[in-house]
Amino acid sequence: MRVRATVAYNGGSFHGFAVNEGVRTIGGDLTEALTRCLRQSVDLTGAGRTDTGVHAWEQVVSFEAPDDADLLRVRTAVNRMLGPTIVVRALEAAPDSFHARFDATSRTYRYTILNREVPDPFMADTAWHIPRPLDVGKMNAAAAAIVGEHDFTSFCRRQHTADGTEKSRVRVVYRAGWQRADQDLLRFEIEASSFCHQMVRSITGTLVDIGAGRRSPEAMAAILAAKDRSGVPNLAPPHGLCLWSVSYS
Amino acid sequence: MRVRATVAYNGGSFHGFAVNEGVRTIGGDLTEALTRCLRQSVDLTGAGRTDTGVHAWEQVVSFEAPDDADLLRVRTAVNRMLGPTIVVRALEAAPDSFHARFDATSRTYRYTILNREVPDPFMADTAWHIPRPLDVGKMNAAAAAIVGEHDFTSFCRRQHTADGTEKSRVRVVYRAGWQRADQDLLRFEIEASSFCHQMVRSITGTLVDIGAGRRSPEAMAAILAAKDRSGVPNLAPPHGLCLWSVSYS
Numbered sequence: 001m002r003v004r005a006t007v008a009y010n011g012g013s014f015h016g017f018a019v020n021e022g023v024r025t026i027g028g029d030l031t032e033a034l035t036r037c038l039r040q041s042v043d044l045t046g047a048g049r050t051d052t053g054v055h056a057w058e059q060v061v062s063f064e065a066p067d068d069a070d071l072l073r074v075r076t077a078v079n080r081m082l083g084p085t086i087v088v089r090a091l092e093a094a095p096d097s098f099h100a101r102f103d104a105t106s107r108t109y110r111y112t113i114l115n116r117e118v119p120d121p122f123m124a125d126t127a128w129h130i131p132r133p134l135d136v137g138k139m140n141a142a143a144a145a146i147v148g149e150h151d152f153t154s155f156c157r158r159q160h161t162a163d164g165t166e167k168s169r170v171r172v173v174y175r176a177g178w179q180r181a182d183q184d185l186l187r188f189e190i191e192a193s194s195f196c197h198q199m200v201r202s203i204t205g206t207l208v209d210i211g212a213g214r215r216s217p218e219a220m221a222a223i224l225a226a227k228d229r230s231g232v233p234n235l236a237p238p239h240g241l242c243l244w245s246v247s248y249s
Numbered sequence: 250m251r252v253r254a255t256v257a258y259n260g261g262s263f264h265g266f267a268v269n270e271g272v273r274t275i276g277g278d279l280t281e282a283l284t285r286c287l288r289q290s291v292d293l294t295g296a297g298r299t300d301t302g303v304h305a306w307e308q309v310v311s312f313e314a315p316d317d318a319d320l321l322r323v324r325t326a327v328n329r330m331l332g333p334t335i336v337v338r339a340l341e342a343a344p345d346s347f348h349a350r351f352d353a354t355s356r357t358y359r360y361t362i363l364n365r366e367v368p369d370p371f372m373a374d375t376a377w378h379i380p381r382p383l384d385v386g387k388m389n390a391a392a393a394a395i396v397g398e399h400d401f402t403s404f405c406r407r408q409h410t411a412d413g414t415e416k417s418r419v420r421v422v423y424r425a426g427w428q429r430a431d432q433d434l435l436r437f438e439i440e441a442s443s444f445c446h447q448m449v450r451s452i453t454g455t456l457v458d459i460g461a462g463r464r465s466p467e468a469m470a471a472i473l474a475a476k477d478r479s480g481v482p483n484l485a486p487p488h489g490l491c492l493w494s495v496s497y498s
Binding site: 055086089121123 | 366
C-alpha cells in the first residue's frame with residue numbers, strides 16, 4: 001500500500017533531509033528505521049529537501065509498504081528508534097498514486113528570530129538571536145516585493161539537472177510576512193509553490209539587513225530584478241528555519 | 250557593591266547549580282566567568298540549588314563586585330562566554346545586605362509534561378513525555394493536600410547539617426496546581442517557602458502516579474502524613490523541571 005507519513009524533526013545534528021551516502025541525514029535514518037520495521041526495503045520521498053541544520057514540523061513523506069502493515073505499530077516502533085529527535089507524527093494509508101513531492105501544491109516555511117539583547121537558553125536550537133532591534137514594518141514592506149511569480153535567481157544557489165542544464169528558478173510566492181509573537185519573537189512565514197536551494201535563508205538574511213537599516217526596503221525589488229546571486233551575501237543561519245507545513249489539493 | 254543577577258539556564262549538561270569541585274556546575278561556570286570579567290574572585294549564592302539536569306528561568310544570584318563595575322558590560326561579556334546555555338538576564342545593584350538565598354520569601358517551580366502519544370522534537374529537553382492520558386482533575390485534587398505547612402519527609406531526600414543532625418523538612422506550600430496549556434501540555438506550578446532536596450520531583454512523580462490511576466487521589470494525604478520516604482518510589486525526571494521564579498519581600 002501507499003503510505004503518507006507526517007514527520008517532525010530537530011535537524012540540528014543532521015546533514016539535511018535527502019539521503020546522502022556517508023553522512024547522517026533525516027531521510028537516511030527514516031529509511032533505515034522503516035526498512036527494519038517493515039522488513040522490506042523502503043524508498044521514500046519527502047515534500048521538501050531541508051538543508052543541513054534545518055528543522056521540520058510537518059515534513060510529508062511517501063513510500064510503499066506491505067498491504068498488511070500495521071501502521072499504528074510501525075509508527076510506535078519508529079518513534080521508539082528515532083524519537084524524540086525525529087518523530088513520525090502520523091502514518092496513514094494514501095491513494096496509490098500519492099507522491100509527497102510531486103503532488104504538493106505549496107510548502108510553508110517559518111523562520112524564527114529572537115530579537116532582544118539577551119539570548120534564551122530554551123530557544124538556542126530554534127531561533128536566530130539578533131540583539132539589535134529590527135524594524136518589522138520595513139521587513140514586511142520589503143517582503144511584499146517577492147509575492148507573486150518571479151525568477152528567484154538572486155536568492156538561489158545554482159543547481160543543474162542531470163543533463164547539465166541549469167534548473168529554472170522561477171517560483172510562485174503566495175504569501176510572505178513577519179509577525180511579532182510574544183514581544184521579542186519575530187516569525188516569518190513564507191508559502192510558495194516550491195523553493196529552490198537556500199531561497200528562504202537568502203530572503204530572510206536580506207530582510208534582516210533591511211530591518212537592521214543596512215539596506216532600504218526598496219532594495220528588495222531591485223535585488224530580485226537583478227537576477228544576480230552576488231547581491232545577497234547574508235544567508236540566515238539554518239537553525240532558525242523550519243519546514244512548517246505542506247499543502248495538497 | 251552588592252549585585253543581584255537573574256539567571257536562566259538549560260541544566261541538561263550540568264551537575265546542578267551548586268559549586269562542586271571536579272564536576273561542571275552552573276554555579277561553577279558563573280563563578281569563573283564573573284571572576285574573569287570583574288578581575289576579582291567572586292563568591293556567589295543562588296536562591297535555589299537546582300539538581301543535576303534541572304533548568305531555571307529565573308534563578309536569583311547575589312555576590313560582591315567592585316563599586317566601579319560596569320554591570321551592563323559585565324552582563325554582555327558573561328553572556329558571550331556562557332550563552333546561550335547559561336544567560337544572565339539581568340544584573341543590577343542591590344542593597345548592601347541583599348542575600349539571594351536568605352532574603353527569598355518563596356520559590357516557584359514549574360514542571361512540564363507532554364501528555365500525548367507522539368513526542369515532540371522541540372520539547373525533548375524541557376518536558377517529560379508521557380504517552381498515556383493523565384487525569385488532571387485527580388492530580389489537582391491530590392495536589393490540594395500538600396498546600397499549607399507540613400513535614401515533607403515523605404517527599405525529601407535526607408540531608409544532614411554540618412553537626413550531623415538531620416535538617417528539618419517542614420515547609421510551607423503556598424500553592425500547587427496543574428494547568429492544561431495548549432491541549433497536550435500539562436504544567437504544574439508549586440510555590441513554597443523553600444524546598445528540600447528532590448521535593449518537587451517526588452511530588453510530581455506521585456501526582457503522575459495518581460493521574461495515571463496507579464494510586465488514588467486520597468493517597469496523597471496519607472503519604473504526607475506517613476513521613477516515610479519509602480512510600481514514594483516514582484521520581485519525575487529532572488529535564489521537565491524548571492526553577493520558575495523567586496520572590497522577595
